[in-house]
Amino acid sequence: MIDIKEKEKMVERALLVGAYTDTNGRPEATSLLEELEELVKTLGIPIMDRLLVYHREQHARLLIGTGKADEIVKRVKDQGLDVIIFDNELTPSQQRNWENLAGITVIDRQEVILDIFARRAQxxxxxxxxxxxxxxxxxPRLTRAWGHLVRQGGGIGARGxxxxxxxxxxxxxxxxxxxxxxxxxxxxxxxxxxxxxxxxxxVPNAAIVGYTNAGKSSLLRRLTGADVLIEDKLFATLDTTTRKIALPNKQPLLLTDTVGFVRKLPHRLVEAFNATLEEAALSDFLIHLLDASQPEVMEYYNTTMKVLAELGADAKRTLIAFNKIDKVGDSAALAGLRRHFPDAVFLSVHTGEGIEELVERMAEFVATGMVTREFLIPQSAGSLLAQLHRQARILETHYEGEFVRIVAVLPGRLAEACENLLKEAAAKNLIDPTFFTDKLIATG
Known part of the structure; x- marks a missing residue:
């Protein structure tokens, strides 16, 4: 990493500012400011004050008007604060203008999330x-970061x-x-x-996706016993973890825990984390986990779907699950979610309620991706036979000379892989091509 000048010791007393332009947008702005507070707390920065600012239009110099900006600066100086944190995205010039006006460090939501990601990445x-x-x-912010490295030139044509x-x-x-x-x-x-x-x-693969702090890592641990980090913090884990689970019909399933989403996620992070999130795009189906105890649960649902759309994964088969139902105090709100999502699973990772139903639904999702195939396999192909017995449900087995006729229910990708192996063997004359063509039958 380039050695950019560290900010002075400023993370002692912070003021959070949320600016909005829609008169009807105050509830959402309040919710976003509360989320910013959780993000800042994750960095360990004490928050001394919060402020919502309504302004009619965006101002190029300071985002908000100079009158309101002066009021904020006075508030900062009266309370002796060290940093202003905007919930809004600031341009580099706006950031510099604010720091010149306030005389302290000014950062935005984007920089907070980047700092959290830097601490969490493993x-x-x-x-x-x-x-x-x-x-x-x-x-674009280097003029701010390298202000101490100034070189003065003199004379006509000086660089400046x-x-x-x-x-x-x-x-x-x-x-x-x-x-x-x-x-x-x-x-x-x-x-x-x-x-x-x-x-x-x-092996079929399912990716657990959802808003940050919805309980994705806790669910993975509950289902698989995986030793994964679990904290009641936003973005507690950034790295994907994949573990295997055996479903009730003994069908194996790979479960992948992905990085959580958040509202107003900086677009450069969506792009930067595309490789991490591609597990969701390439999985057989998604488990979309939501926190039922959050009043903004529908906002969280929409945020996740928006990011999935950017990844091209929004059209995938999705099993919706609402976690933390043991923390829901409003039974009417829970009933409303059940009406709105009649096919969803409602569970509590903490108490275990609904976990069995979730596993059964996962088995159903895997089953819908299953096919029935009949294979004639040389008895010498022991590894292929063993793989079928491990990963498929064998319906019939018949021994015919040097071959074994197997009828099995198995994942579509496994069926395709088996067929390709047999075709390669026929092409290499390891199996009589004529006999192979006659005997390999696809029945599903």
């Missing part, structure tokens, strides 16, 4: 993705204050961005290779 891929997003965010150092810094950042992109591409190629290996022994 794997090489996640760290690269965070670094790329931070570099792209910092590039800070220009030489600034251009050098921009080149360094662009070089670092190119490096991150190259390394991320290598990681993606490696992931593609791993995915090909999984397809050779295909």
């Amino acid at each position: 794997t090489r891929e996640a760290r690269l993705q965070v670094e790329l997003a931070q570099l792209e965010y910092s590039l 204050e800070g220009e030489t150092q600034l251009e050098q810094d921009k080149r360094r950042v662009r070089t670092a961005i190119d490096r991150c992109k190259r390394e991320l591409e290598q990681v993606r190629l490696s992931r593609a290779t791993q995915r090909k290996d999984r397809k050779r022994a295909p």
